[in-house]
């Protein structure tokens with residue numbers, strides 16, 4: 200189910216010395232859409248994620264969030280617009296509990312009323328607190344982590360930690376979610392749960408999701424459309440069936456990729 204464009208990047212170009220990492224790349228993501236980004240090693244997927252999330256400024260092109268030009272905005276400003284990103288390497292606060300990792304992710308909004316409200320535990324503050332705990336509980340359940348909320352995040356096995364990281368990324372509901380290799384290190388069971396949590400996020404909360412993933416079968420199953428990059432350019436774009444049937448994609452990538 201798709202709605203208004205939540206994210207639009209146009210004419211993105213990035214060079215590293217003589218290497219054109221991205222050349223005139225564009226992508227439009229609508230609210231409620233789950234899109235896959237695939238391509239061989241060195242295709243430019245990470246560089247595009249860096250540009251979309253604000254870690255790298257492009258040499259050419261623009262990025263818009265909900266129609267607002269954010270090309271020169273920092274990652275933090277983009278986060279305030281509702282953009283979230285996960286990384287290939289896990290970034291949980293290992294010494295905090297899983298639940299606290301999710302609460303911290305919502306904390307930046309503040310509770311209103313500043314220090315006085317904190318000290319006096321005003322009713323409005325308590326109701327914010329309650330809403331955040333409820334949201335954290337729902338998200339933990341969605342990602343199969345109920346019963347794990349009190350565990351120190353650093354003690355979770357790899358697959359669970361991956362799920363906890365994704366749960367944290369959506370604890371404060373995102374408008375646009377960029378997932379970098381979300382399925383890596385997960386079991387079949389976790390992958391199924393991950394796929395349904397992402398689908399729910401898109402369909403029920405209208406989040407636009409873009410995911411880079413080497414597990415092509417996972418991408419084809421989960422995503423309504425797929426963008427294929429090769430050598431910094433868009434090689435193909437379409438439904439999973441269209442992309443699978445594209446001879447250039449087969450030659451450049453799918454011929455050698457699993458799934």
Ligand SMILES: Nc1ncnc2c1ncn2[C@@H]1O[C@H](COP(=O)(O)OP(=O)(O)OP(=O)(O)O)[C@@H](O)[C@H]1O
Nearest residue numbers: 215218219220238239240241242243244245246247
């Ligand atoms: N910091 C950098 N300095 C120089 N070249 C870079 C840098 N980062 C990326 N590149 C080059 O840019 C191109 C795109 O790299 P990028 O990491 O975006 O590809 P990728 O599709 O994410 O690859 P992978 O699937 O291996 O992660 C590659 O040729 C890479 O060597």
